Amino acid sequence: MKKSAIYQVKLQDKEKYFECSDSDSILEGGLRHGLAMHYECSNGTCGACKAKLVKGDIKKIKHHDYALSADELDNQEFLMCCHAPSSELELEVDLIGDVRSIPVQEIQIKIKNIRFINDEMAIVSVRTPRSKTLQFMAGQDVELSFKGVVSRYPIASCPCHGMDLEFHIRNLKDNEFSQLIFSKQIKDKDKLDLTGPKGVFVLKEASTKPMVFIAWDGGFAPIGSLVEHTFSLEMPNPVYFYWAYPATDPVPYFDNHAKSWHAVMDEYHYQTIACEFDRSNKNDCHKIAKQIYDSLDHDIVNQSEVYISAPGEVLIYLGEFLLENGLNEAQLIASPI
Structure with a gap:
């Protein structure tokens, strides 16, 4: 079996670098390295992850339905979710600047698994649709809703995990949503409505302090x-x-x-x-x-x-x-x- 090659990807004018395998999409590589890249679907439908190729060579690794215009193609633009590097790259990419540039999104999500740590704490794992991935920054929270019952929870997972989100829900008698979890009225494969992200509890990425x-x-x-x-x-x-x-x-x-x-x-x-x-x-x-x-x-x-x-x-x-x-x-x- 052929071993994957690893290439360095540089973001022009941002002094940011990351490594990406030639078997992974450039979008996956960037997200895994914590870069706040714009995207919604990760499957070539929305076009939100467009980037400009400044130097190097890329290869298409999956089909995309989003049609780039003739001007975009002439400008060396491509979809990061559907291409992998085949050499060292330099790209022109717009990154999310801060929480104010992230719109509040409404997404229907599906519960993958509810794991009860004990009688007081549940770890709820959910998945977004491939066509509508939640864009958020680490430390933010969302509102979860089930049949009109709404509660707000911080996202326990890193943005690099893409479609997979995790929530830690404590059994609180005065919180109706948590009672639905612990009474098992909300269960695996149920669908929830998510609204968010919200909050400004985010990392100071440029700080050099401990x-x-x-x-x-x-x-x-x-x-x-x-x-x-x-x-x-x-x-x-x-x-x-x-x-x-x-x-x-x-x-x-x-x-x-x-x-x-x-x-x-x-x-x-x-x-x-x-x-x-x-x-x-x-x-x-x-x-x-x-x-x-x-x-x-x-x-x-x-x-x-x-x-x-x-x-x-x-x-x-x-x-x-x-x-x-x-x-x-x-x-x-x-x-x-």
Whole structure:
């Protein structure tokens, strides 16, 4: 069997490079390396992934229904989803600039699998149609709807996974959507309506500072999306992840997954923080924030970009502690759950 060749692809005027196999589409290669490329269908129907070939040779690897105009063909434009490199390439490509340039989309998605970690947490995996893939940035969230019942959840997966999305849904008595999940009224192969993306909890990709990620319990979902995006971008920044959780649980619900990131990042430090917390009662958010704060390495925190995903009150108190201790407000990026 012939071994695939690997070629370097350069994006003109952006000082960005990625490697792509001659058996993968250029779009797949770019997304896998964390580049925010425009696309919708990934199967040659919509034309959103057009790029201009500046240097090098490409080969068509699948048919596309989208018809390029004569002017576009003369301008060396092509669809990245249907072509692979056959040499080193230089391309002219428009990338998504920021969250404001991503439109809110409405997509009907299908549940692939619901995995119950325990009686309190479900991992819901869904798939978008090939003709309508969700365009989003790591850390953003969406609204999910089932028969008129709507709730908002952060996307737990990285944009590099394309059509496959993941959500972490906790069993909350006052959340009707979660009750449909845990009563199994929503099940595998059911269809949901998705609206999004929303939110501005996104990565500072140009920063060279160390990155500190702090999650409370299910706040792991958007934090996980951000962390996985850092290594798809191959960012060299040291990463410090603190995961706070109720001490009544033996470990955080996705502890092994968080540990597995040691294999893909050279400078990755992971620490769990067991907090006194009772899910059945109202809790002292100030006390929980102080427990988290006391567990941090503040010398590292103050020189880092700090990303926090926690309940609103915990986030407010923790943010106050950090700013009073010398963290620059511009280095604090936070999202309530």
